[in-house]
Amino acid sequence: MKRLLATLLFSVSVPELQAHDGIRHTPASATPAPYDWALDIMLSYRDQPAAVARGFLPVNGHRESAGLNLQHVDISRDFRWNDRWNNQQTARVTLSSHDDGAEIDEAWATQTYGNWSLRFGQQRLDLGLRNALHEHNWTMISPTLVNQVFWGGQTAEAGINLQHDAQQGHWWFRQQLGGFSTTLFDTNAASAAALASSVLGYRSETRLMGIKLDLYHASLQDRGLTLFALNPQQHSHGNTATEFFAGHLTQFGLSLFMHQSITAGTLTFETEYQQRQERGALSSAAGQTTDATANLQLDSWGGYAEAGFKANNGLMAALRHEWLGSDVDLSEVASSDLASSVLNQAGDDPQRQIMLLGYRFNDQGNTTVKYQWQQQNSWLRGSAQWQLLAQQSYRF
Numbered sequence: 001m002k003r004l005l006a007t008l009l010f011s012v013s014v015p016e017l018q019a020h021d022g023i024r025h026t027p028a029s030a031t032p033a034p035y036d037w038a039l040d041i042m043l044s045y046r047d048q049p050a051a052v053a054r055g056f057l058p059v060n061g062h063r064e065s066a067g068l069n070l071q072h073v074d075i076s077r078d079f080r081w082n083d084r085w086n087n088q089q090t091a092r093v094t095l096s097s098h099d100d101g102a103e104i105d106e107a108w109a110t111q112t113y114g115n116w117s118l119r120f121g122q123q124r125l126d127l128g129l130r131n132a133l134h135e136h137n138w139t140m141i142s143p144t145l146v147n148q149v150f151w152g153g154q155t156a157e158a159g160i161n162l163q164h165d166a167q168q169g170h171w172w173f174r175q176q177l178g179g180f181s182t183t184l185f186d187t188n189a190a191s192a193a194a195l196a197s198s199v200l201g202y203r204s205e206t207r208l209m210g211i212k213l214d215l216y217h218a219s220l221q222d223r224g225l226t227l228f229a230l231n232p233q234q235h236s237h238g239n240t241a242t243e244f245f246a247g248h249l250t251q252f253g254l255s256l257f258m259h260q261s262i263t264a265g266t267l268t269f270e271t272e273y274q275q276r277q278e279r280g281a282l283s284s285a286a287g288q289t290t291d292a293t294a295n296l297q298l299d300s301w302g303g304y305a306e307a308g309f310k311a312n313n314g315l316m317a318a319l320r321h322e323w324l325g326s327d328v329d330l331s332e333v334a335s336s337d338l339a340s341s342v343l344n345q346a347g348d349d350p351q352r353q354i355m356l357l358g359y360r361f362n363d364q365g366n367t368t369v370k371y372q373w374q375q376q377n378s379w380l381r382g383s384a385q386w387q388l389l390a391q392q393s394y395r396f
Helices: 002-010 145-151 377-383
Strands: 039-045 067-082 087-100 099-113 115-126 154-166 170-178 192-203 207-225 245-260 265-284 294-311 315-331 349-362 368-376 386-395
Touching: 087 265, 115 245, 145 294, 145 315, 349 377, 368 377
Parallel strands: none
Antiparallel strands: 039 067, 039 386, 067 087, 087 099, 099 115, 115 154, 154 170, 170 192, 192 207, 207 245, 245 265, 265 294, 294 315, 315 349, 349 368, 368 386
């Protein structure tokens, strides 16, 4: 509760308002002119790989390797048309490639009826402020810590999402309810998730601000895990499960954001808090030399507060403070093996501070260069201390 109150008092942001973001925090009137194709290329260098998180059940995210990497490439095609009743229809297909694999990131269609819209297909879940935001539109080079340990950086799932928008003067209200698959968790049996989200916002000519609430619940059966992979180089993008989890996951999120235009550029402030509860049973795959059999009660939480400035001349700067925490409770434990697993956080209180400086050129490719410096404690000390990024983004 102290962490939540500190987050609320610190400050609040809105992500960049671009059509390819996939963001659904803003009213339709805030969306800029659409385009058909988008191509984004990101090349990064970091001095160390991302460390393995302690005190959390691992997820199947993309690897952050040391050295020079093709961090992110995607190409997206948007479609728009009206049906015979003049209701709007949109669709998108996005192919993404990272340094450890390629995938169909998005493949969805949306039908709009007045203030109601229905989206179905592979889509980014509108969790918090960042999951729906494409990586090439992040301010920082890295995902937030809480998104990294909870969602592997980001998650897109197959499903269906119902959305309703209402606007009264400068105020707007958005509600969403959806049902989704759970492929991120490498489930091998019947599993499903539901997400409810609400946003209350205010928009004027120079300011956009609001509050967002999320509630996510999933029933996970035979969720694949690698609890004893403590070396970052052991990570792979795919199901290499040696342990399994069967149970339920419930997550609550609260976010605040503000986007303020001034004469010199744009100021942004945001803060986010997420809290997760996992209850179920752990087991080991056949033939394993380690035994993870136990009942698990895992409470975890995390958040961040970030302030940024983007000048009209292309300069950008940002600061972020992040924290994590977890409480692992095991019962009916079959052996002492779990003491050497990723669940043993050794009472750590992970925190990280990030400073970023960058510049965006006014050229056809929107060329952007960024430098990010990080200071961190506990198991995070094994992660990168600094990163460089070069990016080009084309819209046509």
